[in-house]
Structures are given as structure tokens and as C-alpha cells.
Amino acid sequence: MSMSPGARRPTIADVAAAASVSRTTVSHALNGIGKVDPRTRERIKKIAAELGYRPNLRAQRLRRGQARAIALASSMPFAVAGGPSRLGFYMEVAAAAAERALVHDYALVLIPPVQSGSALYSVDIDGAIVVEPEADDAAVAQLRERGLPYVALGRPTAPDDDAPYVDLHGGRVVDLLLEHLRAQGARRPALVVGAGTRHSSVDARTAYERAATAHGWTPIVATAPEDGGERAGYDRCAALLAEHPGIDALCVLVDVFAVGAVRALREAGRRVPEDVMVVTRYDGLRARTCEPPLTAVDLRLDRAAADAVELLLARLGARPGAGAVGPTGNGDEMPAAEPRLVVRASSLRHSTTTTAAAAGAERGSAGG
Numbered sequence: 001m002s003m004s005p006g007a008r009r010p011t012i013a014d015v016a017a018a019a020s021v022s023r024t025t026v027s028h029a030l031n032g033i034g035k036v037d038p039r040t041r042e043r044i045k046k047i048a049a050e051l052g053y054r055p056n057l058r059a060q061r062l063r064r065g066q067a068r069a070i071a072l073a074s075s076m077p078f079a080v081a082g083g084p085s086r087l088g089f090y091m092e093v094a095a096a097a098a099e100r101a102l103v104h105d106y107a108l109v110l111i112p113p114v115q116s117g118s119a120l121y122s123v124d125i126d127g128a129i130v131v132e133p134e135a136d137d138a139a140v141a142q143l144r145e146r147g148l149p150y151v152a153l154g155r156p157t158a159p160d161d162d163a164p165y166v167d168l169h170g171g172r173v174v175d176l177l178l179e180h181l182r183a184q185g186a187r188r189p190a191l192v193v194g195a196g197t198r199h200s201s202v203d204a205r206t207a208y209e210r211a212a213t214a215h216g217w218t219p220i221v222a223t224a225p226e227d228g229g230e231r232a233g234y235d236r237c238a239a240l241l242a243e244h245p246g247i248d249a250l251c252v253l254v255d256v257f258a259v260g261a262v263r264a265l266r267e268a269g270r271r272v273p274e275d276v277m278v279v280t281r282y283d284g285l286r287a288r289t290c291e292p293p294l295t296a297v298d299l300r301l302d303r304a305a306a307d308a309v310e311l312l313l314a315r316l317g318a319r320p321g322a323g324a325v326g327p328t329g330n331g332d333e334m335p336a337a338e339p340r341l342v343v344r345a346s347s348l349r350h351s352t353t354t355t356a357a358a359a360g361a362e363r364g365s366a367g368g
Contacts, residue, residue: 072097079228170204189217
């Protein structure tokens with residue numbers, strides 16, 4: 001039922017009168033609380049919808065002492081999480097998390113990258129999702145000081161952090177990339193990661209060193225500062241090529257570093273992928289628009305972000321009986337969907353059956 005302009009909004013008293021029940025019964029029926037006969041509850045909901053009644057959300061929040069809002073926060077700088085367009089890893093997570101939160105009548109508050117200051121002290125929230133927290137994470141510290149619950153998207157790396165988390169399979173992602181590079185003929189691959197302590201960097205080093213031992217590679221690992229963006233990737237990879245001219249593949253975990261690496265290779269007169277193959281972790285806009293397009297991994301961030309919302313709401317008691325939360329060795333973990341390799345021109349040296357497989361991977365990613 002639509003209201004005409006200027007018409008009086010129906011109140012809870014109007015719904016109670018139409019349903020021949022008390023205002024308390026209407027409140028309990030519409031808020032899913034109290035002991036109300038299921039048939040009466042459904043009748044009241046139907047009448048409320050027909051009248052066009054909308055509850056006063058501000059009054060509800062005041063009565064419950066809840067903000068009905070959760071935050072998405074990270075200490076990851078926009079230079080790697082978003083970039084000048086503000087599109088990228090962080091915003092993809094935000095879009096999926098906001099959609100899932102709204103399903104449960106929660107708003108999502110997007111916090112700019114938290115590196116210092118008081119970003120999380122001034123917002124009225126019930127809890128937060130922290131994206132890939134570092135060992136000494138500013139966002140986590142502020143949430144703890146406020147006594148607010150949080151969950152992590154990506155495994156926490158601080159020894160004392162037992163927060164529930166959604167696993168982004170950092171080691172498995174690097175295994176996929178290195179297995180692909182080896183299948184394409186790589187014998188001297190190097191790893192380039194962010195200089196911080198996020199699980200993606202920590203797990204990447206472990207997976208790379210394990211593969212180097214298994215295949216007899218000489219380990220070559222380089223780091224670059226996250227806040228340096230593409231320039232940091234360019235500078236570090238240019239230096240790496242000068243130090244190790246025999247490198248035939250670069251596994252550059254941060255996508256903006258990978259774009260810088262491609263530029264460094266081009267300026268050094270090295271062809272991609274004929275001389276040096278390049279792969280990266282996140283299948284985002286940068287990977288798809290780089291020239292050549294970068295082989296990357298579909299991290300299934302839409303599913304992971306939605307799972308993180310469910311995990312947080314379970315902690316808040318807003319999702320009673322959420323069976324996905326279970327004890328593990330480090331807090332509670334909700335297993336995310338398996339990552340998928342998306343093969344592109346930056347790592348394709350064999351152009352027969354492999355090319356067909358790459359096309360299939362691209363179609364699967366687009367359809368997923």
C-alpha cells in the first residue's frame with residue numbers, strides 16, 4: 001500500500017486497532033520477540049504491510065541499546081586495497097558485506113584504512129569485520145579498547161588474537177600460482193610480498209619456501225612497502241631483476257605491485273611472458289586491465305565477505321544457532337569457498353591446450 005503525499009503515517013496504534021490486539025502484541029510480533037501465537041504474528045505482519053506501517057528504527061535502537069550497524073575496517077592502505085579509483089579488494093568485500101548485513105537489518109559502516117588516529121572511536125557500531133589484520137593492527141587495537149567484538153577476514157597473525165575468522169587460504173593461493181608457473185616451465189621463480197605481517201604475506205612465504213625445497217629452487221623473496229603502491233612494486237622488481245637476472249617468473253602477491261613489476265620488466269627489455277612470467281593473488285580490476293592481463297586467483301570474496309558478516313552476527317547474538325561457527329586452534333573459523341586460478345596471458349607460454357583451459361577459467365570466473 002503506497003501513501004499519498006502529505007498523508008499521515010500509520011502508527012503502531014493503528015496496526016493494533018486493525019488487528020484487535022494490544023500495541024505490545026504488535027511490537028512483539030513485528031520484532032520477533034515475546035510469546036505470540038505464530039498465526040497471530042503472521043496476521044499482524046500482513047495487516048502492518050497492508051497499512052504501510054514502518055517501525056521507528058531509531059526508537060528500536062534506543063530501546064535495545066544497539067546501533068544495528070557493523071563496521072568494515074582494515075589497516076591496509078588504499079594504495080593496495082583500492083587505488084585512485086577506490087575500486088579493488090576492499091571495495092569488493094564492502095559491497096558483498098553490505099548486502100548480507102542488510103538482509104539481517106544491519107547497516108554496514110565503511111571505515112577508511114585505519115593506520116593510526118581514532119577512526120573507530122567515533123562511530124556507533126555493535127561490532128566489526130577487520131580485513132586481513134596485521135600482527136600489531138591499529139583497527140583491532142581500537143576495537144579492543146572499546147570492548148567491541150570483531151571477526152577477521154583472513155587469518156589473524158598476532159599470537160594472542162583468538163578472534164573468529166574466515167579463511168582466505170593464503171597458502172593454497174600461492175600453491176595454485178606456483179604450480180601453474182612450474183607447469184609453464186618456470187625454474188627460477190621469485191616471490192614479492194608486502195612488507196607487513198598480514199596472513200597473505202606470512203602464508204605466501206611459507207608456501208613458497210616449501211615449494212622451493214620440493215623443486216630445488218633457490219629461494220628469492222623480496223618485500224615492498226604497501227603504502228608505496230605501484231611505484232614500490234616497480235622499484236623493488238627493477239632491483240630484483242638487476243640482482244637476479246636469471247629470474248624467469250615473478251609471483252607478485254599484491255596486484256598493484258604486479259602492475260609495477262610489468263612496467264619494470266618492459267623498461268628492462270624483458271618480455272612478458274616469454275622472458276619472465278608474472279602472476280598475482282587478487283583477480284581484480286588491475287589484473288584484468290594490465291597489459292598483458294595478469295594471471296590471478298578468484299578469492300571468492302563475495303562468499304567470504306558474506307560469511308564474515310554471518311560470523312560476526314553470530315557473535316553478537318543476532319544469528320542464534322548459526323552452525324558455521326566452531327572452535328579451531330586459533331579462535332573460530334568459518335571455511336571460505338576454495339580459491340580458483342584464473343589463467344591469463346601474463347603466464348601463458350604454451351598456447352595449445354593451456355590456452356583453452358585459460359579461456360574456460362575466465363568463463364568460469366565470470367559466471368561465478
